[in-house]
Amino acid sequence: MKGLGFIGAGIVGTALAVRLREKDYPVVAVASRTPASAQRLADMVPGCQVYASPQDVVGRADLVFITTPDDVIGQIASQVEWRAGQSVVHCSGAESVDILEPAYRAGARTGGMHPLQSLASINHAIDNIPGSSFALEAQQPLLSDLKDIVNSLLGWWLELKPGDKPLYHAAAVIACNYMVTLVKLATDLWQELGVNPKEATQALLPLLQGTVNNLGNVGLPNCLTGPIARGDLGTIQKHLSALESKAPDMLTVYRELGRQTVSIALAKGRIDGMRAEEMHNLLTANRDGGQTP
Ligand SMILES: NC(=O)c1ccc[n+]([C@@H]2O[C@H](COP(=O)([O-])OP(=O)(O)OC[C@H]3O[C@@H](n4cnc5c(N)ncnc54)[C@H](OP(=O)(O)O)[C@@H]3O)[C@@H](O)[C@H]2O)c1
Known part of the structure; x- marks a missing residue:
């Protein structure tokens, strides 16, 4: 199974990492702005290592979730070097997949996976992410990977076309x-x-x-x-x-x-x-x- 990495260890990143690890997805790497946030996630997710920079996560994971605030997603996507064939996904409800354009140009597969849920804290999100609806924006084969992830979270997915997000x-x-x-x-x-x-x-x-x-x-x-x-x-x-x-x-x-x-x-x-x-x-x-x- 593909190794997952997380950039941004806040509410959504931590809840996804915890729940996906429980479903046997290997969560291998995390980095966040504040090392303590990354360590908090790693402490809850067996096998996950904390790294100092987003580039370290991108170097180790096959599927990278950028779970930072929306305003930071584009910066991360343009700052790191992506590998052809790896996948990168953000969780914003407002931003389209276009914000990951630098990764796409480098040959990575890009997508959006927005949990349609109001998540007020990490514990609340861990409880409420399973069974949520998700909006998916991606091309195959990433789209199938994301559908598998949503199914593993017992969720319901809605497929969006480019331009549908607003x-x-x-x-x-x-x-x-x-x-x-x-x-x-x-x-x-x-x-x-x-x-x-x-x-x-x-x-x-x-x-x-x-x-x-x-x-x-x-x-x-x-x-x-x-x-x-x-x-x-x-x-x-x-x-x-x-x-x-x-x-x-x-x-x-x-x-x-x-x-x-x-x-x-x-x-x-x-x-x-x-x-x-x-x-x-x-x-x-x-x-x-x-x-x-
Ligand atoms: N919360 C919701 O209800 C909800 C629902 C659906 C979708 N979303 C989406 O999920 C994404 C994450 O939202 P969230 O609610 O999880 O936000 P959050 O709790 O604020 O977490 C964001 C995390 O990103 C880290 N971060 C900030 N700047 C960074 C940088 N430059 N590099 C690396 N890490 C950085 C933060 O900092 P520290 O490392 O300092 O902690 C924090 O841990 C957003 O795209 C949001 O739109 C949120």
């Missing part, structure tokens, strides 16, 4: 980061009721977990519940009135997401086209009854 990553930001933003906005509203943000977050968690479970179990659009799914115009009007008086800054986001939600409700089939149009108009109307541009 749209793919924008979707991930909407689903993950903006969910955090929405919870923050909800907790802000509850502060009007005297509920502090920590308590509010705790109180919302079962609702969020139930919603995620429904998404998994029932899927879109049938998992949608709530007033828009039911076509409850009166309730939506009450929300708009309350926001106008207590939190007018939130009206724009409430209205915009509401209009997007009407389409899901229509697809679910509990409301007809006429009720959908009424809700859309209510969510578009200004306070004085006019239409937003």
Whole structure:
């Protein structure tokens, strides 16, 4: 089996190294900006040696993962000397494989393997990388190697074509980061009721977990519940009135997401086209009854 090397011993590099070693991938080399970070990874991965520089890792591994911050990937790719036939992979969700162009020009196989996961710490990442989805961007035969790696991590892979990355990553930001933003906005509203943000977050968690479970179990659009799914115009009007008086800054986001939600409700089939149009108009109307541009 090919020897793996890691440049960048942070959250993703360490979690991948630990989990892939458990699946019998030989992880042979690691280097990081701070020697202690590389040593921490090596201590968790039997057989892995710490090296002083990225070039040492490239000299010893057949498949090199560059798991540094995104801004550093291009520098590493251009600073080291690559061998024809070896493989180099980064884990960025935003950068395409083009950032590894210097390695490609030297005859190396280049790819991207982005774990579609929010990984906050090394231990959390070790727990959560298995079973994650991964976006793969590579040519054969590296693509097959990466699919084997994802399969060994019990993950699901999505193959991206050149140029797909920005749209793919924008979707991930909407689903993950903006969910955090929405919870923050909800907790802000509850502060009007005297509920502090920590308590509010705790109180919302079962609702969020139930919603995620429904998404998994029932899927879109049938998992949608709530007033828009039911076509409850009166309730939506009450929300708009309350926001106008207590939190007018939130009206724009409430209205915009509401209009997007009407389409899901229509697809679910509990409301007809006429009720959908009424809700859309209510969510578009200004306070004085006019239409937003
Ligand atoms: N965390 C996530 O949720 C997540 C999810 C999906 C993908 N990713 C991607 O995974 C990659 C790594 O992210 P991460 O979250 O693991 O970041 P991280 O925890 O900050 O780890 C990055 C590591 O790279 C090392 N490093 C920095 N500059 C270096 C250099 N010039 N040479 C060698 N090593 C250097 C860091 O420094 P020290 O050696 O000083 O520790 C650190 O150990 C990124 O491309 C990121 O976009 C992250």
